[in-house]
Amino acid sequence: METEKLDILSLSLDEIIMELDSMGEKKFRAEQIFNWLHVKKVTDFSEMSNISLELRTKLSEKFYIKRLNIVKRLESCVDNTIKYLYGLEDGNHIESVLMDYKHGNSICISTQVGCRMGCNFCASTIAGFRRNLTPSEMLMQIYLAEKDSGRHVDSLVLMGIGEPLDNYNNVIRFLELLSSPKGRNMSLRHVSLSTCGIAPRINDLAKLKTGLTLSVSLHSADNERRSEIMPVNRSWDINELIAACREYIKETGRRISFEYAVISGVNDSPRDAEALAALLRGMNCHINLIPVNKIKERSYSADRRSVEQFSKRLERLGMNVTVRRTLGADINAACGQLRREYEI
Incomplete structure (x- = not known):
């Protein structure tokens, strides 16, 4: 054999x-x-x-040696964003997005083929979960993007298709390889890991003291509403999640970024802002507001004006807030959309 x-x-x-x-x-x-x-x-x-x-x-x-193939490449005419659809050796597809910022080039990569978290506003979860990505398949998204674009990747976001903490062991191995002094040697302080809130894994990550930035997708300060739009909240509710986040800050000394997708008529009222400020007040954290991406399978939407109003309310309540800059708008650069359109 x-x-x-x-x-x-x-x-x-x-x-x-x-x-x-x-x-x-x-x-x-x-x-x-x-x-x-x-x-x-x-x-x-x-x-x-x-x-x-x-x-x-x-x-x-x-x-x-693991290989990926570029199946589709979309380059923005507006801001140099490049979106890649990669074909894997088993016929599956994933995405990554290379973005141009003042501080350098950043890439958003996928960690799974599909996602089992079921967030209602996310295109990545609609086609269901296929499998975890290997460390090599995560690395190759960076290496191939650098080769193709001729641009050096300075920072990394694990916020593409999939939930990184649902693929915990492979993601940790990937980070070890990425930061190896004899290899790619990227400082993990230039890495941001986004999670929908798997509290036990946040505790595990805290103990490793990697130095990376933890970004937690919150999207509501109300348990009932968050459970409606993010099923993961039924397993680890807001109280458990915030407790894990406080422990992460205590263990690592690192500030947490809370991601909040603003959805018109769902989580953008003055009461929502007050509840969010009350929940996070006193924490070493930052709130990153995101206008929810429109996907054809969902009716959720948000306009820039409502996002700005929500931001101003939070600022008046003493919170540290930014509104995420929209990149690659002309090429639908939100992760999950290109794979979904290609596989239909």
């Missing part, structure tokens, strides 16, 4: 060292291979020019 090949891009440097040691190879060879994978971003062992042909042959027999 043929042994299944190992996904080498998902292996840590220590694991590659161990594998090569079992093949009678020195540690420095593993470091060379790791550099080829995560710094030079090669997708074939034949490209590793300082590795002998004999070893490259052995590597190709024992390992494989």
Whole structure:
């Protein structure tokens, strides 16, 4: 029976060292291979020019390098945003979005194929959950976008298709690989992880003290209403979520960003603003208001004026608030939309 090949891009440097040691190879060879994978971003062992042909042959027999294909690429004429639809080796599809900010290039990547969280306003969840992404499939979204665009990615947001904390172990391995000093070496202070509120995993993440920014999708300060639009609230309600967030701040010393998708007639009243301010007052946090994205399967909407009014109410209540800048509006850059349209 043929042994299944190992996904080498998902292996840590220590694991590659161990594998090569079992093949009678020195540690420095593993470091060379790791550099080829995560710094030079090669997708074939034949490209590793300082590795002998004999070893490259052995590597190709024992390992494989994960690949993604760009199925569709949309570039904004307005703000240099590039949206990618990637095809995976099993026929599934995911998305990422490369954005141009004053502080540099940021990429929003997917962590799952689909999502099982069921948030009512989100396009990612409509087609259902297929599977988790591997660490290599998360890395390749960055590496391929950099290769294709010629732009260096300076920061990262885990806010595309999927719930990162529902794919916890793979996401943590991905972050370890991304920040490896001998690899991509990205500081996790330039990484933001967005979660809909899986409280136990927020507690687990706090203990790791990674330095990343935690972004929590709140969208309502009322348990009943939040449960209607975000089913995850039925498992871990607002009280449990906020307790986990307070513990995260205590453990890490890092400020939390609360994401709030403003939905006209649902969560944008003066009473909603007062409840949100009362819930978060005294926390080391920031509120990021997001005009809800229109998707054809849902009737939710928000106009810029109502978002600005909601922002001003929160500011008068003493809260630290910003309204997210809309990027890639001409290419429907909200994650989930392109995959949904392609697979229908």
